Amino acid sequence: xxxxxxxxxxxxxxxxDFFKTTLSLRPGFLIRRLHQIHLALFAEECAAFGVTPVxxxxxxxxxxxxxxxxxxxGHEVGVDRATLTNVIGRLETKGLIRRSKKxxxxxxxxxxxxxxxxAVLEGMADAVQRAHARTxxxxxxxxxxxxxxxxxxLVDAGNEYSRAPLRIA
Amino acid sequence: xxxxxxxxxxxxxxxxDFFKTTLSLRPGFLIRRLHQIHLALFAEECAAFGVTPVxxxxxxxxxxxxxxxxxxxGHEVGVDRATLTNVIGRLETKGLIRRSKKxxxxxxxxxxxxxxxxAVLEGMADAVQRAHARTxxxxxxxxxxxxxxxxxxLVDAGNEYSRAPLRIA
Numbered sequence: 653x654x655x656x657x658x659x660x661x662x663x664x665x666x667x668x669d670f671f672k673t674t675l676s677l678r679p680g681f682l683i684r685r686l687h688q689i690h691l692a693l694f695a696e697e698c699a700a701f702g703v704t705p706v707x708x709x710x711x712x713x714x715x716x717x718x719x720x721x722x723x724x725x726g727h728e729v730g731v732d733r734a735t736l737t738n739v740i741g742r743l744e745t746k747g748l749i750r751r752s753k754k755x756x757x758x759x760x761x762x763x764x765x766x767x768x769x770x771a772v773l774e775g776m777a778d779a780v781q782r783a784h785a786r787t788x789x790x791x792x793x794x795x796x797x798x799x800x801x802x803x804x805x806l807v808d809a810g811n812e813y814s815r816a817p818l819r820i821a
Numbered sequence: 822x823x824x825x826x827x828x829x830x831x832x833x834x835x836x837x838d839f840f841k842t843t844l845s846l847r848p849g850f851l852i853r854r855l856h857q858i859h860l861a862l863f864a865e866e867c868a869a870f871g872v873t874p875v876x877x878x879x880x881x882x883x884x885x886x887x888x889x890x891x892x893x894x895g896h897e898v899g900v901d902r903a904t905l906t907n908v909i910g911r912l913e914t915k916g917l918i919r920r921s922k923k924x925x926x927x928x929x930x931x932x933x934x935x936x937x938x939x940a941v942l943e944g945m946a947d948a949v950q951r952a953h954a955r956t957x958x959x960x961x962x963x964x965x966x967x968x969x970x971x972x973x974x975l976v977d978a979g980n981e982y983s984r985a986p987l988r989i990a
Contacts, residue, residue: 670885671897671987679956680859680874682972685899685987687856689979690849696982705849716839728840730854787848790978791971799971802960803851806968809959810858813865818840818854 686787694783701776702746706731707739708780711773714749714765721754722761727819735816748772855956863952870945871915875900876908877949880942883918883934890923891930896988904985917941 675681694705703711709729714720720728726736740763743749748769754760765773788796811817844850863874872880878898883889889897895905909932912918917938923929934942957965980986 670882674881675878675898676973677969678878678953679969679972680856680863680953681878682969682976683852683856683859683956684874685976685983686972686979687849687852688899688983688985689976690852692982693979694849705853709844709850712843713839729844730857784847784849787852787979788975790975795971798967799975800846800848800851802964802968802971803848803855804845806957806959807851807854807858810855810862810956813861814854814857816857 690783690787693786694780697779697783697786698776701772701779703748703772703776706735707743707748708773708776710736710739711743711748711765711769714763715770715773718764719752719762722751722763724819725763726816730814730816730818732816743769859952859956862955863949866948866952866955867945870941870948872917872941872945874952875904876912876917877942877945879905879908880912880917880934880938883932884939884942887933888921888931891920891932893988894932895985899983899985899987901985912938 691705698708706729710725710731713725713728722736722740723733726733731739740749740751740761744751747766750764750766751761752764754762788799791799860874867877875898879894879900882894882897891905891909892902895902900908909918909920909930913920916935919933919935920930921933923931957968960968
């Protein structure tokens with residue numbers, strides 16, 4: 653390592669030290685990075701399907717609960733209303749879901765997968781599983797289980813703080 | 822629990838089962854949720870400063886490496902070029918950073934904090950620390966350390982997969 657420091661060409665060692673002493677201790681920074689990595693792995697595994705992780709979560713819930721109310725759907729995947737409207741619109745354009753109005757309340761949208769949506773969801777299941785598995789694959793199996801347990805505890809404990817809390821109970 | 826199932830009004834128990842058997846086993850889903858929770862905690866703690874987590878990471882790096890090249894800055898915080906241009910533009914509009922051209926290469930932007938940027942960064946340090954701490958506070962201290970260790974190992978191992986890999990070594 654050199655002692656020379658110039659303004660315009662910072663040393664890589666500085667950056668490395670900064671990462672070690674600062675960024676690597678910030679859970680929020682690391683979580684953002686890991687989320688980016690997961691999005692990339694998901695995109696790589698699922699490129700053929702053109703469905704994002706959030707779209708996939710939404711379709712998973714709709715498969716299980718056909719004609720689910722759109723507002724409720726948002727609560728079950730933790731997606732805020734504006735994002736959900738956007739995502740649902742895209743899935744509808746792709747012919748993967750269909751919206752209809754509730755007979756008793758014209759303001760409510762009910763959401764259902766199309767036959768094509770069901771086929772896509774089924775067809776991409778293995779690829780999605782690989783994307784999730786690869787995200788934590790660098791850890792040994794027993795640490796993977798512990799990492800998932802930590803995530804579940806933190807997500808559960810922090811639920812109310814998020815912009816779109818899960819409402820499933 | 823009731824056995825009755827209707828199309829339009831799915832039972833909460835279904836959603837709860839789905840979460841337990843499916844969503845809670847998907848690391849990518851949990852990481853997205855925890856990221857949302859951290860963003861909310863950061864927003865709550867740092868509301869007075871109007872600076873987002875990514876903006877804060879960028880300012881932290883610039884403080885340590887005044888006149889850092891903009892492209893390099895992106896590599897050190899793991900932010901892609903389009904996002905970075907956007908964020909840097911906002912920070913400049915707020916008067917927190919200043920850009921200048923490199924004398925030897927007019928295409929390169931050098932980035933530096935303004936005096937106000939330095940003051941904001943220093944002023945929000947405690948609030949940022951609280952946001953990070955609260956994100957993992959539900960775990961006992963020894964589990965917090967292990968969780969951070971897991972995150973670091975996964976972020977390191979998956980770095981090359983992400984859209985904007987960290988380049989710091």
